Amino acid sequence: MFPARSLAEDDTPAAQALLDRLRPCGYEPGMELAVLAQTGHRIIVALDGAQVAGLVRFREDEGIAWFDLLCGDVVGAGRELVRAVGRVAQDRGLRLSRANVPEDSRLPDYLGRLGYGPIGRVKGPGGAPWLTVERRLPLLPVREQRRSDAAAIGALTGEDPWVFEQGTRPGWFVLADGDLVAGVVAAKADRTGQAEARVPVTRPGYGGRGLEVWMLERAATWAETNGATSIRVPVAPVLEPLKRELEDRRWFREGDVFAKKLTGERVALEPVEWD
Numbered sequence: 001m002f003p004a005r006s007l008a009e010d011d012t013p014a015a016q017a018l019l020d021r022l023r024p025c026g027y028e029p030g031m032e033l034a035v036l037a038q039t040g041h042r043i044i045v046a047l048d049g050a051q052v053a054g055l056v057r058f059r060e061d062e063g064i065a066w067f068d069l070l071c072g073d074v075v076g077a078g079r080e081l082v083r084a085v086g087r088v089a090q091d092r093g094l095r096l097s098r099a100n101v102p103e104d105s106r107l108p109d110y111l112g113r114l115g116y117g118p119i120g121r122v123k124g125p126g127g128a129p130w131l132t133v134e135r136r137l138p139l140l141p142v143r144e145q146r147r148s149d150a151a152a153i154g155a156l157t158g159e160d161p162w163v164f165e166q167g168t169r170p171g172w173f174v175l176a177d178g179d180l181v182a183g184v185v186a187a188k189a190d191r192t193g194q195a196e197a198r199v200p201v202t203r204p205g206y207g208g209r210g211l212e213v214w215m216l217e218r219a220a221t222w223a224e225t226n227g228a229t230s231i232r233v234p235v236a237p238v239l240e241p242l243k244r245e246l247e248d249r250r251w252f253r254e255g256d257v258f259a260k261k262l263t264g265e266r267v268a269l270e271p272v273e274w275d
Helices: 009-022 035-037 077-091 106-113 147-157 160-166 211-225 240-248
Strands: 004-006 042-048 051-061 066-072 098-101 117-123 131-136 141-142 174-178 181-191 196-198 231-235 252-254 258-259
Touching: 009 035, 009 042, 009 051, 009 066, 035 042, 042 077, 051 077, 077 098, 077 252, 098 106, 106 131, 141 211, 147 160, 147 174, 147 181, 160 174, 174 211, 181 211, 196 211, 211 231, 211 240, 240 252
Parallel strands: 066 098, 196 231
Antiparallel strands: 004 042, 042 051, 051 066, 098 131, 117 131, 141 174, 174 181, 181 196, 231 258, 252 258
């Protein structure tokens, strides 16, 4: 797995060299990542150890996530970047992710394997035929907690809502059904590399659907992004029936916890700030 995060200043030279060499869709001669980052563009990079292995540009337009400049020179980096775009979109409550790609390239098939299908045609540079491909993101995204979620989080967890009214708390995520908070999960990571997740809680009617697995995966992604090498969650009645699904995602029971090993690439000491 290649940890993905926002472009940092130290990444820029390597990312620029990669961009100029691969010239992906959306590339224009003279394009400078440092300038793009300073003018509001969201550049996400994938890391292979400490090295930049790929990058992608993300933007939001009228409630839809769009991406371009997707490139990577290590197998698997592009896939992780596309998934990172999906996570960023979900954190913002977006349900559609799109890209425009040349029809006669390998990208339509590549993105097709990641859940993107063609929805229309557009003219690319020089009038070349391009496809617009789209993926509908899960209808119940697990996104970052917002101030407006405070009362619902308090009702579901027993935590003081006032704390959440002050802003986004690191490691707290909600399962969102439109504007309704249908569930809550949280994680915290210490500096030894160990992360702890709270047992996911859901509203009545949302349990028994396996959503807790998706919620824990979001918590694990956050923990990994923040340098954790492992994460665990207490075994609970809500999770015991999901043992098979958890094992499929490499959460294994160890005594009274389910534990998952992570890559532990410490790429940030705080949650990724996408805004």
